[in-house]
Amino acid sequence: MDNTLQDATLVSKYIQGDEQALEQLINRHSHRIYSFIYSKVYDRDVAEDIFQDTFIKVIRTLKAGSYNEEGKFLPWVMRIAHNLVIDHFRKNARMPKFQGTDDFNIFTVLGDPSLNAEKQLIKDQVENDVRELIKELPEDQREVLIMRIYKDMSFKEIAAKTDVSINTALGRMRYAIINLRKIIEKNKIILTN
Template sequence: MNYEKDSLLIRDYINGNESALEILIDKYKSRIYSFIFSKVMEKDVTEDIFQDTFIKVILTLKGGGYNEEGKFLPWVMRIAHNLTIDYFRSNKKMPTVRESSGSSDDEYNIFDFLGNSDECSETKIIKNQIDQDLRYLVTQLPDDQREVLELRIFKELSFKEIAEETGVSINTALGRMRYAIINLRKVIENNNIILTVD
């Protein structure tokens, strides 16, 4: 594995070269996809987890949260592993109504701002405000991208369910989600918005 080349591609992507991430995804997608599929044994679930893995990768890289230079694949595999665990955990629980997406252990949290139920009132107020801000930012997206992102993040539908609800193919739904995340990140960066509570 050429870790040095990976680090250069990551740097290029962080500096605005979107195609650099495509190269990294193409380089490792079969290994990551196969790993996920070997655990869940369902194509639709595998595609959802695979997509969510790279959504988190995109947000972490663009948010400056990646600090494992030279170890891109192990880092992405760990994200995929954690999301797979989250999938199994969520399937063992009764469904609950939540305002936003996030796992109980906060390991997978696409916008890294949701926490557990015993946090202090002040933190809850701040996070509620962030949630409102995020929902407003989502309204700035083109309609087709906004719809897919809302269905995935706020309603927690699978990409198969999104495709069925919106009348498009799964690949189209995945593509719209990807562009929604890219455009949302640009809106956040352009407005110097921070969506994190420490």
């Protein structure tokens, strides 16, 4: 009974602007309220969130002067917590959360095909390096390689454009690749992704 009276006193002190009164109220009842929430949700983080939301509601109601249940502070807070627990389960029922188990993890089936930032940087770097290496090739080979790889032209089109036979275009492409490999080996360049 004494405790209830003290709660009522602390509540009115808090409404009058005594912030320490709130600290006392929270410390006095945190264990009971938190345990109540945890006993329903069985998750520390969720319990922490609901506990926080409960007291945010308490603070807002008290500061707005809308509290009119003097002497019944704890049951009032418990009711708010209870309602928030129900809200939590309603929300989860609408959006069920899939939790993987040790036997099956959804992320082994669902992958993100896009490269992460590091791999994208490496890819860009490799492509830049290759462009620089292509500049080292003889003109005729470079021309064929650019048309084939970057412009996606067929060897028939390349042959027509450079006014050579298809076999010559194919040969130039072959030498372009061989020479690129030689430049890479000679300069000990590592191209990886």
